[in-house]
Amino acid sequence: MNSHSASALIALALAAILTKPAVGQVDPLPSWNEGVTKKAIVEFVGKVTKQGGSDYVPPAERIAAFDNDGTLWCEHPLYVQIVFAVDRVRAFAAKHPEVKDQPLFKAALGGDIQAVLSVSAYDRLQFLATSHAGMTSDEFTTIVEDWLKTARHPRFKRPYTELVYQPMLELLAYLRANQFKTFIVSGGGVEFMRPWTASVYGIPPEQVVGSSVKLKYELKDGQPTLFRLAEINFVDDKAGKPVGIQQSIGRRPIAAFGNSDGDYEMLRWVTSGPGPRFGLIVHHTDAEREYAYDRKANVGRLVRALDEAPERGWLVMDMKRDWNVVFPRTNP
Amino acid sequence: MNSHSASALIALALAAILTKPAVGQVDPLPSWNEGVTKKAIVEFVGKVTKQGGSDYVPPAERIAAFDNDGTLWCEHPLYVQIVFAVDRVRAFAAKHPEVKDQPLFKAALGGDIQAVLSVSAYDRLQFLATSHAGMTSDEFTTIVEDWLKTARHPRFKRPYTELVYQPMLELLAYLRANQFKTFIVSGGGVEFMRPWTASVYGIPPEQVVGSSVKLKYELKDGQPTLFRLAEINFVDDKAGKPVGIQQSIGRRPIAAFGNSDGDYEMLRWVTSGPGPRFGLIVHHTDAEREYAYDRKANVGRLVRALDEAPERGWLVMDMKRDWNVVFPRTNP
Numbered sequence: 001m002n003s004h005s006a007s008a009l010i011a012l013a014l015a016a017i018l019t020k021p022a023v024g025q026v027d028p029l030p031s032w033n034e035g036v037t038k039k040a041i042v043e044f045v046g047k048v049t050k051q052g053g054s055d056y057v058p059p060a061e062r063i064a065a066f067d068n069d070g071t072l073w074c075e076h077p078l079y080v081q082i083v084f085a086v087d088r089v090r091a092f093a094a095k096h097p098e099v100k101d102q103p104l105f106k107a108a109l110g111g112d113i114q115a116v117l118s119v120s121a122y123d124r125l126q127f128l129a130t131s132h133a134g135m136t137s138d139e140f141t142t143i144v145e146d147w148l149k150t151a152r153h154p155r156f157k158r159p160y161t162e163l164v165y166q167p168m169l170e171l172l173a174y175l176r177a178n179q180f181k182t183f184i185v186s187g188g189g190v191e192f193m194r195p196w197t198a199s200v201y202g203i204p205p206e207q208v209v210g211s212s213v214k215l216k217y218e219l220k221d222g223q224p225t226l227f228r229l230a231e232i233n234f235v236d237d238k239a240g241k242p243v244g245i246q247q248s249i250g251r252r253p254i255a256a257f258g259n260s261d262g263d264y265e266m267l268r269w270v271t272s273g274p275g276p277r278f279g280l281i282v283h284h285t286d287a288e289r290e291y292a293y294d295r296k297a298n299v300g301r302l303v304r305a306l307d308e309a310p311e312r313g314w315l316v317m318d319m320k321r322d323w324n325v326v327f328p329r330t331n332p
Numbered sequence: 333m334n335s336h337s338a339s340a341l342i343a344l345a346l347a348a349i350l351t352k353p354a355v356g357q358v359d360p361l362p363s364w365n366e367g368v369t370k371k372a373i374v375e376f377v378g379k380v381t382k383q384g385g386s387d388y389v390p391p392a393e394r395i396a397a398f399d400n401d402g403t404l405w406c407e408h409p410l411y412v413q414i415v416f417a418v419d420r421v422r423a424f425a426a427k428h429p430e431v432k433d434q435p436l437f438k439a440a441l442g443g444d445i446q447a448v449l450s451v452s453a454y455d456r457l458q459f460l461a462t463s464h465a466g467m468t469s470d471e472f473t474t475i476v477e478d479w480l481k482t483a484r485h486p487r488f489k490r491p492y493t494e495l496v497y498q499p500m501l502e503l504l505a506y507l508r509a510n511q512f513k514t515f516i517v518s519g520g521g522v523e524f525m526r527p528w529t530a531s532v533y534g535i536p537p538e539q540v541v542g543s544s545v546k547l548k549y550e551l552k553d554g555q556p557t558l559f560r561l562a563e564i565n566f567v568d569d570k571a572g573k574p575v576g577i578q579q580s581i582g583r584r585p586i587a588a589f590g591n592s593d594g595d596y597e598m599l600r601w602v603t604s605g606p607g608p609r610f611g612l613i614v615h616h617t618d619a620e621r622e623y624a625y626d627r628k629a630n631v632g633r634l635v636r637a638l639d640e641a642p643e644r645g646w647l648v649m650d651m652k653r654d655w656n657v658v659f660p661r662t663n664p
Contacts, residue, residue: 060530137578198392204392205581205582205583206513206515206538207538212579215575215578217575217597217601223604224601224604226574226575226578233579239549239550242549242556242558243547243549246469246547248538248580249537249538250523250526250537251538272555272556
């Protein structure tokens with residue numbers, strides 16, 4: 001081959017690289033069945049990215065907010081963080097016997113999960129805050145990482161971080177390929193999520209908004225240290241979600257994804273802004289491959305958001321109908 | 333020209349585009365004089381971006397935290413937000429005559445700025461919170477934007493958003509060109525900064541960490557709305573800065589830039605982490621082009637951070653010596 005031919009080949013190769021669209025000919029959402037939901041997602045992304053179109057949204061404003069429990073990963077039969085907290089309570093109570101008579105500790109130590117679930121999100125967070133108070137943020141991170149390595153889902157026998165929804169992983173990647181910035185906005189503890197969201201979802205710690213405990217900066221043996229206090233800082237649930245979005249992100253997302261009434265206010269806040277908006281509810285309809293629940297669930301209850309979805313223009317996805325795969329076949 | 337030659341030319345052109353380094357031959361920091369400070373900045377960026385080097389830091393972890401007042405923009409003779417608040421207090425007091433007897437309102441209405449400055453950051457923020465309580469976040473944003481259009485610095489007679497430091501604008505851009513993510517971590521109000529940081533600094537709202545008031549989500553005429561309450565949510569100053577970093581960013585930056593003792597804890601937190609670290613103090617030494625102040629200033633006092641800089645390995649920049657330009661010649 002002469003040098004001209006080589007150059008020509010290089011030119012072709014480079015041109016191919018440079019002209020390849022952000023989303024190529026390959027289906028970016030292979031785990032989504034063809035149908036109204038997939039069509040609506042692709043149409044929304046198409047119109048907000050269409051330069052010169054009336055619905056064009058500049059990349060900087062393409063903010064998408066995702067609930068976590070039940071929207072990105074499996075929340076049944078129990079919120080993963082509750083399982084974690086109950087596992088951890090034993091370790092804490094062994095060192096702090098004085099908590100054994102507190103109602104929630106007593107219930108958790110006795111295995112009465114129903115009692116733990118029956119209290120408010122605030123009280124559950126307070127319980128979690130107490131059981132990890134006094135440790136540093138770094139220590140807590142290590143505990144979460146270690147726990148996730150060995151904990152297994154009672155039904156699927158897989159690590160919880162493998163029980164994330166493959167179609168949602170594809171959706172996150174598809175949005176990012178179209179210059180969306182993807183955020184988690186979850187009622188879960190922010191320091192419980194951040195250790196693994198980057199590797200599992202491709203969402204870096206700074207794009208995770210969640211509930212939190214108060215932290216305190218102090219020197220420990222002369223070293224700057226951040227300690228977790230036994231006091232709730234913020235509950236990022238229900239009407240707290242729009243507040244968490246405003247405090248942490250500082251602007252209104254144009255798309256929101258949730259699955260329960262805990263996401264109702266976020267969906268309303270996001271979809272009532274000006275310009276093109278997108279709201280989607282993950283409806284758990286698949287008892288065989290995952291779980292089927294909505295109105296009567298005590299984890300992830302979905303009533304009001306489901307009832308109002310039509311009038312608010314929120315898309316209600318149907319897991320059984322819309323997803324041809326639920327969990328990744330191998331560790332994502 | 334035959335098609336081979338054309339292809340060869342295209343190949344060369346494309347190759348040139350593709351192989352162009354993130355930072356080219358052009359000096360990325362033209363407003364910084366050659367010397368120890370500029371050399372240290374370039375060396376730090378060089379080593380953390382050098383693939384395979386012992387100090388290499390993956391792009392995701394290249395987080396840089398910048399104080400705002402006195403580090404990115406001029407804070408003398410008064411914090412801009414104080415000027416704003418005092419201007420705004422008249423409007424508020426006209427509608428809420430009951431505040432006229434509160435000491436800080438009385439002082440502000442009487443033009444006694446010294447009294448406003450003499451209280452703690454917390455009390456100043458409470459004063460600001462009160463004077464903007466009950467309005468929505470969107471309304472506050474509009475007020476800030478409108479105010480900045482007409483307000484002028486008493487000495488330089490320019491809009492405050494033009495009194496940003498040209499060398500720091502170059503530094504922000506230089507870091508970003510080297511895949512750093514740049515954050516503001518300021519004692520200033522987060523909703524006071526976010527309306528303009530993207531256009532002025534290239535820092536989007538979601539990368540601004542600051543002090544905040546509590547917000548409340550409510551329907552107003554059926555529309556989801558966020559209201560500002562007369563209650564402080566968080567004071568992002570001194571020991572609050574590492575806490576604000578952890579709550580909002582969720583990981584420790586590798587570089588921090590400040591100018592006063594309000595940045596001391598942030599500098600310690602950032603520079604005491606493992607691996608390569610960078611801490612820089614902007615020392616105001618130029619009364620002619622800007623201001624000269626440190627130990628005795630009542631705005632931006634710098635004592636402890638200056639004293640401990642050598643033992644902590646923090647670089648103390650000298651405005652007079654290191655910067656050949658202070659403010660942008662035209663609106664940045």
